[in-house]
Amino acid sequence: MTVKLTNQKAWFLVAPVVVLVAFNAVIPLMTVVNYSVQESFGNNIFFWEGVKWFEEVLHSERFAASLMRQIFFTSVILLIEIPFGVAIALSMPRKGPWVSVCLVLMALPLLIPWNVVGAMWNIFSLPDIGLLGKALNSLGIGYDYTQEPISAWFTVILMDVWHWTSLVVLLAFAGLSSIPEAYYHAAKIDGASPWAIVRYIELPKMKRVLIIAFLLRFMDSFMIYTEPFVLTGGGPGNATTFLSIDLVxxxxxxxxxxxxxxxxxxxxxxxxxxxxxxxxxxxxxxxx
Amino acid sequence: MSKINLRELKHSYLENPSRDEDWALKGMDIEWSDGGAYALLGPSGCGKTTLLNIISGLLVPSHGRVLFGDEDVTDTPPERRNIAQVFQFPVVYDTMTVYDNLAFPLRNRGVPDKEIDPRVREIAQMLDLEEMLLSKAAGLTADAKQKISLGRGLIRSDVNAILFDEPLTVIDPHLKWILRSKLKEIHRQVGSTMIYVTHDQTEAMTFADQVVVMHEGMVVQVGTPIELFEKPQHTFVGHFIGSPGMNVLPCEFDSGVPRFAGHSIETASTSRPAAGYSRLEFGVRPEFVSFCPDGIPVEIVKVNDVGRYRIVDTRAGDARIQILVPEGESVSLGRAQVQFDPAHTQIYADGWIVAEASS
Structure with a gap:
């Protein structure tokens, strides 16, 4: 008589997770993989194409251009939002009633739906009736985001900074709040300058949350769609056509x-x- | 180097303290002599850390003055006070090497590099940190980090006093002993005043020449470990120091003689307490209580063997008396008679010792 040592029944316990992951990740992703290697003319008829589309995309100037715009956009907003967010977090009060006031003010932009943000900035920036657009034009700065690429880029970046710097602020503030008081006391006794406190205590202690902030902002901005779509629709011309807009x-x-x-x-x-x-x-x- | 003087020091964390409990420090005058090894002993929340932070300048007291020598430093910020402080949790600058950590306080004060280098090496040698001088401080063990914190204090040759705020809390027990001996050794070497805050009486007794006992924001006694043991100035000191603590028993004066449970007792206090007290007690340590055939009758309720001696728990009426009995002496539950050693029995009025006539 043989004794069965392994028990396969445990697989049933994993089944719900397998099903869940299958439906929310594997199956949609495999559908995309499936499309990417075939050609279709409708009526659900598909022809095998191998890696043809991949070669075509990688050699396409249009893809390269929208990828470059995407990289440029993401780099610019990261370069602005991370230092700016850290700076705001450093200058926020750490104790007292103003902490919650500041935190709520900071969280507000994050609570606004993305398409509303796009619509708000669209109207806000209109050169003839928008507050920002009208103000800039009356200052003698030729600003029209519907016509000029530079104005459009300026608006898209300003909008993203307004919408998302708060996220960096909140994360950085959480990191700052977790620094024990003794570090500041020791730094005082060691005669450290305010800059040395930032450089040797606060920034190193914020490292982990800043990595998270960087990753979140990188992913979100690299996939940005709704806000620029509502604001500029990718224009003028293709000036603000980022990867996701091009993909759609x-x-x-x-x-x-x-x-x-x-x-x-x-x-x-x-x-x-x-x-x-x-x-x-x-x-x-x-x-x- | 100079002595540190605290005059009429009071502190409250509230803006308008009104009641007695609002004060974290309720008023004290202490002088810390130059080069002394002091322990600041007391339970959590008694104001030890507050007092330490006032000395280092992290806190400005609500009342009173802090003098270093003849100079009034009450409002001087910590970086200009020539004070070093080691905190409960080790503070190291994670991104720096051990070397840079040690050099940091000197660099901040603009000391030239060629003076810093020999000093860093000297301190590293003193603390056995030489081998890790070039490694990052972040990955080190808690005891090494605590040594670095201490090193940053020692590195400045102008330091008046080094303050320790329960520095061994996060250190493994077997390393505590080593670090404590290291501290004593360093104290002998550098000779600066050291004030060591702790709630552990063993730590206090082994480190310090003078122990300052604090209780509810007051200094209740300053003395050598032996003085604290033999003549506690306050019943709190009696309780807090010694294991088990002092027996504190109610008594009353009857025609000039203190009496307990109907028996007159002899004490070292020769004077009578001034009138106006609400509570009269006498204290005697378990070490100075012994069995004797014609003493005060007690009931032995429990005997705890703790190794070299036994702790005998007895009752005399409602009062509980603990007695230390050396190993080998036989003790059985039931009735017995005890006596108190008069030389080590003191009278306390409202918690404070009644002074002898001679002093």
Whole structure:
């Protein structure tokens, strides 16, 4: 008689998770993979194309241009929002009744739906009736985000900074609040200057939350769609057509499911790879 | 180097203290002599850390003055006070190396590099940190980090006093002993005043020449460990120091003689307390209570063997008397008679000792 040592019944316990992950990640992703290697002319008839769409996308000037715009946009907003957010968090009060006032004020932009943010800035920036647009023009600055690429970029970046710097502030503030009082006391006794306190105590203690802030802002801004779509629609011309806006044009405007699938996968891999590289490199020193 | 003088010091964390409980420090005058090793002993919340922070300048007292030598430093910020402080949790600058950590206080004060280097090496040698000088401070063990915190204090040659705020809290027990001996050794080497805050009487007794006992925002006694043991100035000191603590028993005066449970008792206090007290007690340590055939009758209710001696729990009426009995002496539950050693029995009025006539 043999004794069965392994019990396979435990697989049933994992089943709900497998089903959940399948429906929310694997199946949609595989659909995209499926489209990316086939050609379709409608009527649900598909032809096998192999890696043709991938080659086409990677050699396409249009993809390269929207990717460059995307990279530029993300770099600019990260360069502004991270230092700016840290600076605001550092200058916020740490104790007393004003803390909650500041935190609520900071959280407000985060509570506004994205398309509303786009619509708000659209109206706010209109050169003829918007407060910002009218004000800039009356100062003699030729500003029209519907016509000029520079104005459009300025508005999109300003909008993102307004909408999302708060997230960096809140995370940085959480990091700052967790620094024990003794560090500040020791720094005082050691005669440290205010800058040395920021440099050697506050920034190192904020490192982990800033990595999270950076990753969140990187991913979100790299995938940004709703706000610029509502604000500029990707224009003027293609000036603010970021990757996601371009992707939607390809997938839903032109109904090119194959190339759209290929773009989606490349897009996804870029984000995944960047996050992984960034996280691994920054956390390298923190083995313990 | 100079002595530290605290004059009429009072502190409250509230803006308008009105009641007695509003004061974290209820008024004290202490002089810390130059080069002394002091322990500041008391339970959590008695104001030890407040007092320490006032000395280092992290807090400005609501009342009173802080003098270093003849100089009034009450309003001088900590960085200009020549004080070093080591905190309960080790503070190191994570991104710096051990070397840079030690050099930091000197660099902040604009000391030239060629003077810093030999000093850092000297301190590192004193604290056995030489081998890790070039490693990052972040990854070190708690005791090494605490040594770095101490090193940042020692590195300045102008330091008047080094203050320790329960520095061994996060250190493993077997390392505590080593670090404590290290501290004593350093005290002998550098000779600066050291004030060591703790709630652990063993730590206080082994470290300090003078122990300052605090209770509810007051200094109740300053003395050598032996003085605290033999002549507690306050019943709190009797309770808090010694294991088990002093027996504090109610008594009354009857025609000039203190009486307990109907028996007159002999004490070291030769004077009578001034009138106006609400509570009269006498205190005698378990070490100075012994069995004797014609003493005060008690009921032995429990005997605890704690190794080298036994703690005998007895009752005389409602009062509980503990007695230390050396190993080997036989004790059985039931009736017995005890006596108190008159030389070590003191009278306390409202908690405070009744002074002898001679002093």
């Amino acid at each position: 044009k390809v997938a839903l405007g032109q109904f090119d499911l194959g190339p759209a699938g290929a773009i989606s996968l490349i897009y996804f891999l870029i984000i995944l790879l960047t996050c992984w590289l960034f996280y691994t490199l920054t956390m390298k020193d923190e083995a313990q």
